[in-house]
Amino acid sequence: MSEIENEPHGDTRREFLKKSSLFTALSLTPLAVLKAAENKVDERFAEMFEKIPLNLKVNNKPYQLSVEPRVTLLDLLREQLHLTGTKKGCDHGQCGACTVHVDGQRVNACLSLAVTNEGKNITTIEGLASGEELHPMQAAFIKHDGFQCGYCTPGQIMSAVACIREGHANSKDEIREYMSGNICRCGAYPNIVDAIQEVKEKGEKR
Amino acid sequence: MINFRYIRTTALKTALGLINKEKQSTFIAGGTNLVDLMKKGVTTPEKLIDISNLPLKEIQLNNNVLQIGALTSNSAVAENAVVKAKFPLLTMAINAGASAQLRNMATVGGNMMQRTRCPYFYDITMPCNKRQPNSGCAAIGGFNRMHAIFGTSETCIAVHPSDMCVGLAALDAKVRIAGAKGERTINFTDFHRLPGDTPEKDNHLQKGELILGIEIPSNNFNKNFHYLKIRDRSSYAFALVSVAAALDIKGGIITEVRLAMGGVAHKPWRLIQAESFLKGKAATKANFEQAAKMEMNTAKSFGENDFKLKMVPNAIIEALTLAKDKA
Incomplete structure (x- = not known):
């Protein structure tokens, strides 16, 4: 090679x-x-x-693509793959609305050039549920009213799933600190923290 | 974003060859700062050389020296068991910076190379000597609440935004650098520079060189340490003022001490005077106060950041006190 x-x-x-x-x-x-x-x-x-070739998986589905180097992972997902669940908020890594998982780790898709994700497995909000069954975090956000307008919600949920997986959801304070990269201008924070805490305490892993 | 050419390599030699061959090329790793700067038009490289797959991601303790590869992510360093046990000040400093998402993306080398967050540097319609030499400094006489009070020049009063680097400056780290002519190692505190009359240069890395990694000598600072960060919101904001404090206390006497600050200068600001004053003295509030005071002799504020003249000594005292009282 x-x-x-x-x-x-x-x-x-x-x-x-x-x-x-x-x-x-x-x-x-x-x-x-x-x-x-x-x-x-x-x-x-x-x-x-x-354009240059790009091979990656999105929600376990393989794609063989051709992209300009300047295309961000966020724009690739939304504009080319039409996975619009991932939101564009600030487009500068300040709000977290674009949070996705790359090989299991949460990142800001707006600051990641698509071409730097060659061979990676991307998980977006569309990839969380299994069929009609919601991911426990999605269900908990609904139960606890973890949103109002809903624009930051996909990013919040992707970040929340990672927050538990990383082992940083052991108290309300710790959750707040490790969720600080996701801004909610409706101010649903207390309910978001409640949702995360419940999923963490129930020990639901996925 | 202005389009550019892109190439990736897994070999150090190839990366160095490419960067030396193409003048308008630049390395990209995590991209958390570079992509943002390119979107804003602050930086417009013709070619990106993706080094994120280079084998520089190890964290190892060898012969009492901790070696961290330049491409290790910030979160990987902060979460590393050896770092947490033996160099917890570094974990605390890293976790004080950015967000969990950004720390997963950002690398150690990239964190060192990040540019200032001065709003005039980011706004390409405004004068900025760092972005465009000899265009002037809009921060002097402008909105300068976040700006430096130490080591400033008439051309630039920007600060280096990193928290990790403040921790590394305090811990006597060294930087391993590779270039076309081979390797060199410099002190971390000599890596970044003051603006002088060439504020466009953030550090002493030469064109064509690549950071290989960081080395930190073992120390006894895993009991009495603290990273204090004062900012406009409790998380995910750049520092107004930050202090890395590390103490080795035996029988109430300070046998070793390290102090460095962020948010106050164009580089991580090591407090050598305060350190030499405190060494051998009792760990008392009176001594902390005197140490903090002597560091302020060279401070100079610019209007909106006048409050830092008071906040800095208070932050030094507070960080030392929290470090001393750590159970």
């Missing part, structure tokens, strides 16, 4: 030939057709020069 993997497309001879033959084809095409094809051509150009 080579030490360097996934070198993106540069201006190699092959790429240059592709590019120039495309230009030749365009110059021979009638204007109307050209106009109609304009957008698509632009997209293909983008693909040729900027």
Whole structure:
């Protein structure tokens, strides 16, 4: 295996030939057709020069993708895979609405470039329930009224599941400290803490 | 975000070769600061070299020296059994910073390399000598509540935002660095620098060099230690002022002491004067007060951060007291 993997497309001879033959084809095409094809051509150009392959699993389902290096894991999930359960709040790692698990660890998907997740297993809020059966944390959030508007909730729940798994849910104070990366502007904090504490005490692991 | 080229490698040699070959390239590991800076347009690298798969993730205690690989995550260091037992000040400092999510992503090396959170550095419409040399400093005479009171210059009054680094500065850590010409090791306190007239440089890492890891010598600071962080909310906020305090007390006498501060300077601020005053003296409040006072001689505030002139000595005294009283 080579030490360097996934070198993106540069201006190699092959790429240059592709590019120039495309230009030749365009110059021979009638204007109307050209106009109609304009957008698509632009997209293909983008693909040729900027996208790189990415293999990962999301909620245990394998994907073989092609992404621009600048695409964040959050935008990949929402815009390309249409998994919109993961929310975009601040987009700067300050609110926690985008929290997902990468190989079991909670991270801010907005600050993670998708391409740096090659080979990883991502779990989003969509991957928590088993069929129609809610994850215990989802059920506890409903029971304890752990949200009002619900926008921060997927991030809160993903963070809460990890908080227990990490062993940092042993008291209300500890839960507050280790959940501080998830902001709730409705102020449902006391109920969120109650929900986490109940799941922790019941010892429900998943 | 302006697009860029991306490459990843699992080999140190390749990483060093790539960074030296391409002038406008930069390393990426956890990305928690770099991706944010790129979104804001503060940093616009042409190419990212992903080093997150390099084999620099070990934590080992060898011959009384704790070695931590540069790519170890902040949470992995904080949760490590040896670190918790023998270097608990480091765990406490790391856990005072950021959020659980960010600590899972951020690496030791990346934490050291993070840029200041000065709002003018982040706002590309404002002058900032650190972001754009010779454009001026908007913080001097501007909103400077979070800013430095020690080691400032006429060009920059920004602070280094890390908590982990304050702990490492207190614990006499060393930094192992690799470059095209081989390896070198420097004191942690010599890694970051003061702004002077080149505030665009945060530290002494040369272009083309890579942090390999941190080394911390064994110590007796696992009983009487404290990391005190004063901030605008009780968690997940940058420090107004923070203090790492470590004491070795025998029969009421301080035999060894380490003190470092965050939120007050362009680098983790080690309190050498206070340390040498306290060594050999009784661990009393009067001595703590005198030690704190002598550190304030060189302090200079800028208006909105005047309160730090009072908060800093109080924080030093409080951290030393909490360290002394730790059961």
